[in-house]
Amino acid sequence: MSAGRSGRPVVVVTRRLPRPVEEPLAREFDARLNADDHPLSAVELADALRAADGLLPTVTDRLTAQVLAVEPLRARILANYGVGFNHIDTVSAKARGLVVTNTPDVLTDDTADDALMLLLMVARRGGEGERHVRSGAWTGWRPTHMLGTRVTGKTLGLIGLGRIGRAVAHRARSGFGMRVIFHDPSPPPAAVVSELGAEPRASVDDVLREADFVSLHSPATPETRHLMDARRLALMKRGAFLVNNARGDIVDETALVAALKQGTIAGAGLDVFEHEPAVTPDLLTMENVVLLPHLGSATHETRIAMGLRALENLKAFFAGAPPRDRVA
Numbered sequence: 001m002s003a004g005r006s007g008r009p010v011v012v013v014t015r016r017l018p019r020p021v022e023e024p025l026a027r028e029f030d031a032r033l034n035a036d037d038h039p040l041s042a043v044e045l046a047d048a049l050r051a052a053d054g055l056l057p058t059v060t061d062r063l064t065a066q067v068l069a070v071e072p073l074r075a076r077i078l079a080n081y082g083v084g085f086n087h088i089d090t091v092s093a094k095a096r097g098l099v100v101t102n103t104p105d106v107l108t109d110d111t112a113d114d115a116l117m118l119l120l121m122v123a124r125r126g127g128e129g130e131r132h133v134r135s136g137a138w139t140g141w142r143p144t145h146m147l148g149t150r151v152t153g154k155t156l157g158l159i160g161l162g163r164i165g166r167a168v169a170h171r172a173r174s175g176f177g178m179r180v181i182f183h184d185p186s187p188p189p190a191a192v193v194s195e196l197g198a199e200p201r202a203s204v205d206d207v208l209r210e211a212d213f214v215s216l217h218s219p220a221t222p223e224t225r226h227l228m229d230a231r232r233l234a235l236m237k238r239g240a241f242l243v244n245n246a247r248g249d250i251v252d253e254t255a256l257v258a259a260l261k262q263g264t265i266a267g268a269g270l271d272v273f274e275h276e277p278a279v280t281p282d283l284l285t286m287e288n289v290v291l292l293p294h295l296g297s298a299t300h301e302t303r304i305a306m307g308l309r310a311l312e313n314l315k316a317f318f319a320g321a322p323p324r325d326r327v328a
């Protein structure tokens with residue numbers, strides 16, 4: 001096994017992580033931490049692949065085919081911090097003999113909470129109301145002021161019924177009395193679906209035609225890129241809302257802006273963006289849009305759990321055991 005001067009494998013940790021994660025990482029490995037937390041450039045990522053035995057990257061690291069083509073390659077594992085790994089070219093990683101792992105499960109509940117937060121905020125005009133109070137414009141209660149849309153009893157359409165989709169379905173049904181419909185090309189077992197009380201639909205389009213709220217819970221893959229394009233946005237009800245805390249490129253952001261401007265849909269709650277951290281400027285001016293800075297898993301508890309899960313994957317790998325969360 002290759003190792004650093006300390007005899008332990010060298011692991012480049014690309015961003016600052018919570019202290020309860022950095023501490024054991026530094027004990028277990030010759031960990032190279034990112035003290036100033038700057039996002040690594042392609043050149044820095046290539047250097048890390050040349051210098052380290054393993055990387056612990058995040059969603060801000062674009063591990064493209066070009067970056068992964070680096071010579072000589074020393075790294076043997078990419079222990080991703082996060083469940084989504086669309087920022088890693090897994091085909092190239094595999095071709096270069098790199099193992100890729102992720103951190104599922106530990107972020108499911110908080111990410112589902114974030115989707116419900118977006119749904120409630122956009123339906124009940126939470127962001128707009130907050131801006132109103134802070135601006136000093138509020139003149140007092142009145143019966144017709146800032147009326148929103150009721151959530152209880154409405155139909156929630158889920159695109160994707162994986163771990164996070166199921167946690168959203170559970171919350172929506174048990175907490176808000178919503179009816180839940182979904183489409184997933186690889187649905188969970190029928191018993192799981194019926195236990196959730198979620199109703200399958202044959203296609204994404206069928207979900208869009210029927211739902212009052214549409215929430216996206218698919219992985220970002222070439223097949224789901226721009227899944228929500230102009231045609232599909234037009235299938236949604238005029239009074240419906242779109243929620244996305246999966247990945248930005250599942251939505252054609254330009255088409256979304258047009259749909260919001262034309263009143264094709266009523267509003268959107270977005271935690272992720274197509275060109276993150278850039279946000280289409282028009283969205284910044286729209287009151288019926290809630291914009292959050294990729295907060296899905298952003299709790300102390302979950303960000304620590306994600307780090308410990310990545311650490312577990314690294315430890316297993318360097319001990320010669322199969323890492324629990326291998327995805328490539």
Ligand code: 8YV
Pocket residue numbers: 057058059060081082083084085107294296297298
């Ligand atoms: C993370 C996420 O914060 O896990 C994911 O896929 O989108 C977020 O929960 C981010 O990916 C960390 O790298």
